[in-house]
Amino acid sequence: MKTRLFSAFAGRPFGPATGAALLAATLACTPPEDLARTPPTWASGATCYEIFVRSFADSDGDGMGDLKGLTARLDYLNDGDPATRSDLGVRCLWLMPVAEAPSYHGYDPVDHYAVERDYGTTDDFKRFVAEAHRRGMVVLVDMVLNHVSSDYPAFQKALADPAAPERRLFRFQPEKGPLNKWGGDNWHTSPLRDEYYYGFFWKGMPDLNYAHPDALEEMRRVATYWLTEMDVDGFRLDAVKFLVEADGQADDTPGTHQVLRDYQAHLMRTKPGVFTIGEVFDSTAALLTYYGDQLDGYFAFEIGDSILAGVRDGRGTGIVAPAMRLAYSVPAWRWSPFLRNHDQPRTATVLGGDLAKAKVAAVLQFTMPGLPFVYYGEELGMTGDKPDELIRTPMAWTRSGPHAGFTTGAPWQPLAKDSLAANVEAQRESSSSLHALYRRLIAMRAARMPLAEGTLVPLATRDTALVVYARRAADDFMIVVANVSPTARPDVAFSADAGLLPPGRYTLVDDLGMVDSSAGAGDVDLTVTAETPVRDHRVARTLPPHTALVLRASRRP
Numbered sequence: 001m002k003t004r005l006f007s008a009f010a011g012r013p014f015g016p017a018t019g020a021a022l023l024a025a026t027l028a029c030t031p032p033e034d035l036a037r038t039p040p041t042w043a044s045g046a047t048c049y050e051i052f053v054r055s056f057a058d059s060d061g062d063g064m065g066d067l068k069g070l071t072a073r074l075d076y077l078n079d080g081d082p083a084t085r086s087d088l089g090v091r092c093l094w095l096m097p098v099a100e101a102p103s104y105h106g107y108d109p110v111d112h113y114a115v116e117r118d119y120g121t122t123d124d125f126k127r128f129v130a131e132a133h134r135r136g137m138v139v140l141v142d143m144v145l146n147h148v149s150s151d152y153p154a155f156q157k158a159l160a161d162p163a164a165p166e167r168r169l170f171r172f173q174p175e176k177g178p179l180n181k182w183g184g185d186n187w188h189t190s191p192l193r194d195e196y197y198y199g200f201f202w203k204g205m206p207d208l209n210y211a212h213p214d215a216l217e218e219m220r221r222v223a224t225y226w227l228t229e230m231d232v233d234g235f236r237l238d239a240v241k242f243l244v245e246a247d248g249q250a251d252d253t254p255g256t257h258q259v260l261r262d263y264q265a266h267l268m269r270t271k272p273g274v275f276t277i278g279e280v281f282d283s284t285a286a287l288l289t290y291y292g293d294q295l296d297g298y299f300a301f302e303i304g305d306s307i308l309a310g311v312r313d314g315r316g317t318g319i320v321a322p323a324m325r326l327a328y329s330v331p332a333w334r335w336s337p338f339l340r341n342h343d344q345p346r347t348a349t350v351l352g353g354d355l356a357k358a359k360v361a362a363v364l365q366f367t368m369p370g371l372p373f374v375y376y377g378e379e380l381g382m383t384g385d386k387p388d389e390l391i392r393t394p395m396a397w398t399r400s401g402p403h404a405g406f407t408t409g410a411p412w413q414p415l416a417k418d419s420l421a422a423n424v425e426a427q428r429e430s431s432s433s434l435h436a437l438y439r440r441l442i443a444m445r446a447a448r449m450p451l452a453e454g455t456l457v458p459l460a461t462r463d464t465a466l467v468v469y470a471r472r473a474a475d476d477f478m479i480v481v482a483n484v485s486p487t488a489r490p491d492v493a494f495s496a497d498a499g500l501l502p503p504g505r506y507t508l509v510d511d512l513g514m515v516d517s518s519a520g521a522g523d524v525d526l527t528v529t530a531e532t533p534v535r536d537h538r539v540a541r542t543l544p545p546h547t548a549l550v551l552r553a554s555r556r557p
Contacts, residue, residue, distance in 0.1 A: 037296065039333040040275050042138055045452030047366075047442045048092035048373045049077055052342060053119050054104060055394045056376060058407035065394065065406070067098075067120040071128045073397075076424065080135035086428065088379065089442045092371075093132060094236045094277075096342060097142040098125065101149060104412070105342075105388070106142070107238060108149035108205050112222040122230075129231050138233035140275065141226060145219055145263070146239045147205040155206050159192055168212040171198035171245075180250045200242045200250060210244050210259050220266045227271040234275035235267075237295060241280050252286060260294040277336060277371075284325050291330055300326055300370060303337040308350050311361045311546070314485040316467040320458060323368045327456040332369035339365055341375050342392055346384040348422075355381050356546035359437050360482050363512070363548040364467060366441040367480045369456050379438035380422040389413055396423035437514070444511055448552065450478040460495040462536070466543075468494045475502040478511070481539055482548035492521075492540040492549075496533060501553075503530045508539060508551040515540070515547050526553070 057069030079087045097106030100114040115125050132139050148155060154166040162172075176187040176196050187196040188203035199206045208215040226232050244255030260278070267274045276295040280287050284302050291298075302322035310319040326335045339347045339361055351357040358381055365372055377395055384391040394412075396419035397405030404419045416422065427435035445451045454471035461468045465485035471478050483489050508524040515521050520541025528534060539551060 037331075037334075039331070040138075040273055042091050042136075043275075043333045043371055045446040045448075046091040046371060047089070047445065048094055048140075048336070048371060049088070049090040050094045050096070050341060050373055050375045052096045052105075052376060052392050053098060053116075054412060055392050055406075057395065057397070058409070058411075061407060061409040062118075063407050063409040064118045064412045066118065067115070067124040067128045071124075071131050074128075074131055074135055074137075078135045078137050085439065085443070088439060089446065090374070091136060091446075092138050092140065094140040094373065095142065097144065102151055103149075105392070107144055108147070109144055110149040110151045110153075113225055125230060133231075138275065139231075140234045140236050140277070141230075141232050142238060143223065143226075143235040144238045145208070145259075146242050147199060147201065147207045150199075150204045150206055152206075159190060159197075162193075169209055169215050169218070170206050171209045171211075172196065178248045180248075186245075186250065198245065200245075201239075207242070207245075210255065216259060216262060219263065223263070223267055224270050227267070227274060233271075233273075234277075234296075237276060237278040239281075240278040240290070240295070241282065241286075252282075252289065257290070257294060260290070261292075264293065264295055284322055287326075287335075288329055291334065297334040297336055297371065299341070299373070300335045300337050303368065303370070304339045304365070307337075307361050307364045308339060308347065310467070311357050311364075311484045312351055314465060316461075316482070316484050317464050319364065319467050319484070320368075320456075320469055323370070323456060324458060327369050332453070333371050335370050336373050337365050337368055337370045338373040338375070339378060341373075343388065344391065345386065346375075346382055346391060347378055348381045348418075349383045349385050353383065353418075354546075355434055357484075358434055359514070360484055360546045360548055362434070362437060362441060363480070363514070363550065364482055366445050367451060367471065367478075367550060369454070369471070372445075374438070377422070379435050380424065380427055381418070381434045382422045383416050383418050390416075398425045399423050440512065444550065448478060448511070449473045450476050454478070457496075457500050459500070461493065463489055463492070465489055466492065470496070470501060472501065475504070477501055477553050479508060479539070479551040479553070480548065481543065481551070483543040483545060486545045488545060489543045490541070491538055492543045493536045493538040495535050495537070496528075498529070498531055498533045501528045501534065503528050505556040506553040507556055509554055510549050511552045512548065512550040515544060515549060519543060521549055524551070525556070 053070055054065045056065040057073045058065050059068035077088050077090050098116055099109045100111040100116050101108050115122050129139050154169055157164045158166040158170050172195055174195050179185055186198055186200050188199055197206050210216055241251040243259050244253050246253040246255055277297040278295040280290050280298050281301055287298055306319050306322050347358050393416045394406040396415055399420055402408050403411050404415055404423050427433040450471040450473045454473035457470040457472050459468045459470055467482040469480055506526045508526055510521055524539050
């Protein structure tokens, strides 16, 4: 229903008039039943954190991060005490694959029921989960539904014996199928006989055959094991676009959507309150087809791309549009904005090492709706570019000592060259560091209802270098004003049509503290009436380059 509502405004600029019409129409409609799933209690105002265990913290000096090392560093993420401010304050952890796999990254599972031996034991994992739960954090683990390793025992049996019952778990045929729509060949020659098997990503990752019920039944058993025996709270699901190929179409098929429906239904029966989030690396239009009764949420790739492109190029126009489309189509807890993940060049690298740009990008991410995710080390300004190993380098904890506190041995991958600056010790000592800003933003999002759950309200500005919007929760609201350009902007003002903001007399107070008083951005009075639009209301005399105001509306008598 909301998707159809949004389509009526497609192609129109996101000025205040369009925003007012969208806001009124959206608030007047009832979410479709299949989108009205109850959000998990922990998600309101929460931030999630993605961890590559191999690169986070090594406890035994073998050069590889492990579960004991991660457990020892949990207080950095959330120490369980709301009164302290030295921890990041995240409430949700996503671990990249932790099941046994032959590769360093783990996205080719060989045993779904065993913890990766480089990371530790089943008991180590259970202790980690218990300690995370004790601190108030939920734990999501990566679940690879699409494929397994070519060393997977069932696949080896299927290769060896055409009559083996395991054959039905995979796709074999005597001739190659067609190339996919991108020109790629997903059919691989069997090493044992004149036949081919299907693997979308490469020959070392044969796809599971969900045309046969045994494949889905086995993955249901795997999920049950991790939810019940290992006590995880949910899953991040890898590459779900490609689960079922049909008639030469590799992605987004009806069969894929049906597998996700069946899988989600099983998870909800097995552990009420389970949370799932999927990777659909595609446009927002394609992403919207994966909602309804499929997974709980999905990553919003276009939001991160739009933020980074706008900040990199110094243009505010267009940054908010992808978030607007999702905000008026899907409940906010069911989509997740992020800047970068383990497959993409890091934020600091994309922005040319300019940490001022990284700061304003973080402000935009954390003040938009959705359930935000942070890739480990982004809060430190870690750098990294392709190949993937250089995006997944070890975390730097100290400015000195062996390998910046990550390990006492030889690290599996050299630390990034910027580890003398992009480390926890150095950044914790500075109130103006990127790390300090992340802590403030995470805390602010958790404490302020408009940021935690508020509607996204588009506001207008005459300056194309500015990004301006409000977050509104009933009669409570906050206004975000960001300068994404390399030059100071004078006479910073916004406009809003009647009805966008709740009527009343307010003082706008900067909650973020990114801009000092010389900008003339102290307490600013604002009067809103039900009938009169707000026009060119000045909130700062000047706004320095790559800075932002997050203005809390305090009602006056």
